[in-house]
Amino acid sequence: MPTRTPEPTAVTARALAPDLARGFMLLFIALANSHYFLSGRPVLGGYPQDGSPFDSAVTWLIATFVDGRAFPMFGLLFGYGVAHMVRRRSDAGPRAVRRLLWRRSLALVVIGSLHGLLLYAGDILAAYGVLLFLGAWTVRWKDGWLLATAAFFFVLCALPGDDSLSISTDPPDAALLPPDAVTMVVERAHITPWIALLGPLGFMCPFMLGLWAGRRGILEQPERFGTLLRVAACAGVGAAVLGAQPVSLMLAGVVPVPDPSTLTLIGPLHDATGVLGGLGYAAAAALSAQRLGERRGKVVEAVAATGQRSMSCYLAQSVIWALVFTPFVLDLSSDLTVTTTALLALTTWTATVLLAHHLHGRGRRGPFEVLVRRVTYGRRRV
Template identity: 60%
Template sequence: MLLAIALANSHYFLVGSSYLGGFPLGQGPVDRAVAWATTTFVDGRAFPMFGLLFGYGVAQIVRRQGDARPRTVRRLLWRRAGVLVVVGFLHAVLLYVGDILAAYGVLLLVGAWAVRWRDGWLLGVAAAFWLLTALPGDGTLADATEGPDLATMLPTDLGAMLVDRAFASAFIASLGPVGFACPFLLGLWAGRRRLLERPAAEHRARRARGLLAVGLGGVAAAAVGAQPLALLQLGGGVVPDGPTLSRLAALHDATGVLGGLGYAALIALLALRIEESGRAGRRVVLALQAVGQRSMTCYLAQSVVWTLAFTPALLGLADDLTIATDALLAISAWLLTVALADWLRRTGRRGPFEVIVRRATYR
């Protein structure tokens, strides 16, 4: 998930003369191929997976509270949401304006009321929000045709950066309950049934078949739905008119939700296979597991890399990197976080931001 988020975030810093989906146009064939692959398999597919796992984690928190009163559980979730809003706001202002932690914090402030909903309500409301995603509209990342805002993403003036990023962060956070409600509610539903966790031995074969069907179906739907935009990336210079681009972006985003669900299912299936094969104790598996256990710390660490790499007063690589070399930077940043998380695991340390969230949530 964090590798996909790194690939999704970094290309929005690149400077060019024209854009489609946040990618500069007019670059070489390798760059266009990378843009096609990222549009098909990453953009608009990583964040729904994040939202599903976020809702799944909330369901786990609620389950651990046992028979606690609903009001007690809501207050616990609200404390967690407050930490996400504060950390996300500071992250957006100081490092990366595209932060999503604050948006998930606002989502949880509202979504805490949904943890006691019946399954039918969870699935019905999730479906309604998914249909909203499928409606054409303006302002989605999939139809972005402008480059980075120098005052916010690539600041040259500290004062303007702080003001502009504060307003941008507040706006992005306010969209959380709408933009991520569908995968969040589906995550709550799946978390109640522990669908991504180890089943009893007699249910393993059936669970594996279900995960495989959801995984392949979701990823295939996302890949097909992305092609109208992705194939334009291969063209390297054609930008449709506004209404057409809006419809293509809506299709891209709606199928991306299905892709996020598919990725989560395939990763859960892979985890089952790794456990059954006896490879769960291998170094690479443990390192990836350590990233998951320290996901907030690793997510924020990526933004340190973006700040160093793209800020004009620092390395200022926004003019120098191509789409392909930017993808290599994103992969390298993710690998650095894997090494960091593995070092924390081997030395017996939690992620620092996981400690903050836990202490604020559980006091």
């Protein structure tokens, strides 16, 4: 009998909640990434410490609601999408599914590596590719194994670690702000593989939870899993806000910098509760999608279109960072503040939303989504 050719999900058949979450969280990604380029002043945890009171307020907001909260949500949605792919290929054997996932993994590693070398040293796409290469062996695990593995990596990220929040007057390193193109490639060639290989450790917990949730279609069925989603939204976001305060208040200059032993405790606390916050944000997006129902205005449609093209929009952000901050281009890293950089991030995200909505209106996917689908499914029209 003929074998069914694997195909990607049509845009019109996609659930609103995951795309809405991805689209909105890309704003948080922009806010989280851009302030690390600022230089020329004493820095604490990536934030200049000589700004105005308004800069301190913006620092508190980003450290509380954004830093370490958006990336876990993307890890959850990544695992959720993988579970959806596997569910649609339930008639295929394990080897066929692994080959499909490994092709997608290869595409992510190649695109992410080039992104890390040429645009942004903190690329996460290659880390997702490595995570998927390993995760392809876990997609048929029993629920207990998925949840136990998620719990193990959650505890691992909550353990006391090295002091990463020390005061430094040094500018961002040459990998982030290279003086010339040759130095850029050489420095990033050293750091990009390490991020790709170590990054999956931080994403493993939300990825496993995403596989578990994706098997049940939890984000797509808020009417069925309403209680679970409400508890996850309230408890997750609440824990993230409370767990962020020791670090957020310190970064905002409200409380003094504690001793090194305390720093090694509050940093992991911020990261661990950030994982819970990422889960809470995803749950809140599912509940919001349920309330919206079919009453989707242009704004919701545009944000969801951004989520459908999340890779292309994420890479577009890096183009802006490269143009604005790179020393041999515009070199504005010492001119912008935390506040003006946040405004730049908001403007950049808004531009990608408008572009994604334009592509949606013309029935076109994002260019990098098309590329990944061609590699994954081996079809010209995807």
